[in-house]
Amino acid sequence: xxxxxxxxxxxxxxxxxxxxxxxxxxxxxxxxxxxxxxxxxxxxxxxxxxxxxxxxxxxxxxxxxxxxxxxxxxxxxxxxxxxxxxxxxxxxxxxxxxxxxxxxxxxxxxxxxxxxxxxxxxxxxxxxxxxxxxxxxxxxxxxxxxxxxxxxxxxxxxxxxxxxxxxxxxxxxxxxxxxxxxxxxxxxxxxxxxxxxxxxxxxxxxxxxxxxxxxxxxxxxx
Amino acid sequence: xxxxxxxxxxxxxxxxxxxxxxxxxxxxxxxxxxxxxxxxxxxxxxxxxxxxxxxxxxxxxxxxxxxxxxxxxxxxxxxxxxxxxxxxxxxxxxxxxxxxxxxxxxxxxxxxxxxxxxxxxxxxxxxxxxxxxxxxxxxxxxxxxxxxxxxxxxxxxxxxxxxxxxxxxxxxxxxxxxxxxxxxxxxxxxxxxxxxxxxxxxxxxxxxxxxxxxxxxxxxxxxxxxxxxxxxxxxxxxxxxxxxxxxxxxxxxxxxxxxxxxxxxxxxxxxxxxxxxxxxxxxxxxxxxxxxxxxxxxxxxxxxxxxxxxxxxxxxxxxxxxxxxxxxxxxxxxxxxxx
Amino acid sequence: xxxxxxxxxxxxxxxxxxxxxxxxxxxxxxxxxxxxxxxxxxxxxxxxxxxxxxxxxxxxxxxxxxxxxxxxxxxxxxxxxxx
Numbered sequence: 037x038x039x040x041x042x043x044x045x046x047x048x049x050x051x052x053x054x055x056x057x058x059x060x061x062x063x064x065x066x067x068x069x070x071x072x073x074x075x076x077x078x079x080x081x082x083x084x085x086x087x088x089x090x091x092x093x094x095x096x097x098x099x100x101x102x103x104x105x106x107x108x109x110x111x112x113x114x115x116x117x118x119x120x121x122x123x124x125x126x127x128x129x130x131x132x133x134x135x136x137x138x139x140x141x142x143x144x145x146x147x148x149x150x151x152x153x154x155x156x157x158x159x160x161x162x163x164x165x166x167x168x169x170x171x172x173x174x175x176x177x178x179x180x181x182x183x184x185x186x187x188x189x190x191x192x193x194x195x196x197x198x199x200x201x202x203x204x205x206x207x208x209x210x211x212x213x214x215x216x217x218x219x220x221x222x223x224x225x226x227x228x229x230x231x232x233x234x235x236x237x238x239x240x241x242x243x244x245x246x247x248x249x250x251x252x253x254x255x256x257x258x
Numbered sequence: 259x260x261x262x263x264x265x266x267x268x269x270x271x272x273x274x275x276x277x278x279x280x281x282x283x284x285x286x287x288x289x290x291x292x293x294x295x296x297x298x299x300x301x302x303x304x305x306x307x308x309x310x311x312x313x314x315x316x317x318x319x320x321x322x323x324x325x326x327x328x329x330x331x332x333x334x335x336x337x338x339x340x341x342x343x344x345x346x347x348x349x350x351x352x353x354x355x356x357x358x359x360x361x362x363x364x365x366x367x368x369x370x371x372x373x374x375x376x377x378x379x380x381x382x383x384x385x386x387x388x389x390x391x392x393x394x395x396x397x398x399x400x401x402x403x404x405x406x407x408x409x410x411x412x413x414x415x416x417x418x419x420x421x422x423x424x425x426x427x428x429x430x431x432x433x434x435x436x437x438x439x440x441x442x443x444x445x446x447x448x449x450x451x452x453x454x455x456x457x458x459x460x461x462x463x464x465x466x467x468x469x470x471x472x473x474x475x476x477x478x479x480x481x482x483x484x485x486x487x488x489x490x491x492x493x494x495x496x497x498x499x500x501x502x503x504x505x506x507x508x509x510x511x512x513x514x515x516x517x518x519x520x521x522x523x524x525x526x527x528x529x530x531x532x533x534x535x536x537x538x539x540x541x542x543x544x545x546x547x548x549x550x551x552x553x554x555x556x557x558x559x560x561x562x563x564x565x566x567x568x569x570x571x572x573x574x575x576x577x578x579x580x581x582x583x584x585x586x587x588x589x590x591x592x593x594x595x596x597x
Numbered sequence: 598x599x600x601x602x603x604x605x606x607x608x609x610x611x612x613x614x615x616x617x618x619x620x621x622x623x624x625x626x627x628x629x630x631x632x633x634x635x636x637x638x639x640x641x642x643x644x645x646x647x648x649x650x651x652x653x654x655x656x657x658x659x660x661x662x663x664x665x666x667x668x669x670x671x672x673x674x675x676x677x678x679x680x
């Protein structure tokens with residue numbers, strides 16, 4: 037595991053995604069259309085808990101959709117090529133970082149679209165700095181957990197359906213704490229209350245990365 | 259049969275738990291009083307006890323409000339569990355919640371906290387000079403807590419289910435590590451056995467917890483962090499079984515299942531350890547709940563609780579070895595068939 | 598062989614279903630007050646202990662059935678092996 041190698045792999049990811057722009061487009065389209073469907077159902081939401089819960093559920097499904105592809109598109113040829121070139125730990129770290137950044141950006145975009153359609157009044161009294169941090173950390177957290185799960189599901193050869201089954205119970209604890217933290221931030225509570233939740237979320241993120249780093253080599257070799 | 263002693267030990271421990279856990283009487287308590295508010299002037303009331311012995315020695319009865327005591331002017335025992343008492347309530351109690359106390363040599367001091375809403379508040383009453391004994395009672399019994407009452411015995415049949423489940427999941431985790439290190443299919447079969455049996459104990463824990471919750475918290479299911487943890491745990495291991503079902507190749511199945519198990523186990527442990535500390539829980543150890551506190555598990559409960567935990571864990575491990583031996587036999591026959 | 602396993606299993610299931618059905622039928626709290634909450638809620642303890650026993654019994658029957666299958670296979674294998 038070398039930083040140069042990881043940087044190289046990250047560049048490779050970026051170039052591949054740029055070549056097939058529809059990947060980005062489909063992610064954004066998925067989020068926007070989900071939000072639009074919700075908008076048709078509920079119009080504007082003014083109740084903070086409901087607004088908060090709906091946002092995180094949308095983001096969760098967006099994460100499943102975006103990350104489901106993460107290892108699916110790997111055809112055997114390219115995987116074999118990567119396998120001979122790079123160490124598996126570099127591959128998983130690069131992929132995790134890439135997915136984390138993608139989800140961090142995607143969660144902010146989702147928040148924008150969500151506020152536009154469903155209404156932004158619950159954010160009026162919020163501590164915006166904490167709330168945005170929780171949204172980004174939460175989105176990144178989903179990405180980190182689901183990266184390994186996505187690889188696992190792809191290896192089991194049973195696509196997105198299996199990924200939902202495997203990923204949901206593992207993401208659930210994170211979802212519960214992230215919902216709680218963001219609700220506290222929306223209520224306008226400061227660091228003294230939300231701080232421990234944010235720390236806890238960052239802790240899970242770190243543990244997840246360490247686990248992925250430790251376990252991925254066993255998944256990668258065949 | 260080698261190594262039979264711990265199986266015998268588990269049976270002996272559980273026998274002890276059933277006999278002592280169900281046979282020990284609950285300590286005496288006041289459970290009900292006929293009126294729920296008192297005002298200055300003469301007040302007479304009837305109080306109901308549980309496992310009390312009012313008829314043998316008429317108890318002393320008094321009220322207490324913010325540390326100030328008021329003794330009954332007249333006490334009559336109607337039966338072992340029923341007494342009537344009369345008070346002349348003066349004006350001037352400091353707070354609006356008054357508790358009812360009683361003492362007799364056989365039952366010791368018993369109390370019904372916050373029994374009355376109090377009217378005619380002031381800056382305090384003239385202290386009574388009545389003599390009150392608070393000599394403790396003798397004898398072995400379980401504490402009689404309000405709301406919990408007899409269900410405190412469930413401590414020996416509900417909580418150890420989770421301990422056993424955790425031990426079995428830890429075995430599965432360990433075997434999964436072995437699978438990744440050596441690629442040994444036997445270890446994979448052991449992990450599967452441990453998960454299978456741990457799900458039995460998880461189911462028992464959920465169902466028994468449901469009954470207990472209904473009797474104490476008034477609902478079959480609550481959104482308590484401990485319950486969320488239990489639900490997540492069951493979902494994770496159900497997913498583990500589904501993952502196994504969807505991979506046909508045994509070596510690949512063993513490896514993928516082991517990776518998922520390790521990943522899920524570590525995250526679950528972190529979740530179970532940390533999250534209840536972040537949020538309020540109805541379960542022991544958090545503020546404002548009607549259950550008992552971890553730290554006031556008194557010695558009589560401990561004398562049964564620890565044997566119960568060890569007995570159930572041993573039984574769980576025993577069930578796991580039986581499951582494992584059956585699985586091994588089956589794989590032997592499968593191999594013989596293939597040949 | 599099959600009958601001996603199925604029969605006790607159905608009895609156990611029926612025993613398990615019996616209290617369940619009474620619970621389902623009794624949405625009125627008065628019934629609960631009378632049974633689960635009466636005399637210091639001792640009946641809750643009875644239910645909890647029964648659930649544990651029934652659960653372990655069901656598990657034992659499942660194991661019994663698994664072993665029975667293996668026994669049958671062992672018998673078949675011996676026959677075919679000797680022929």
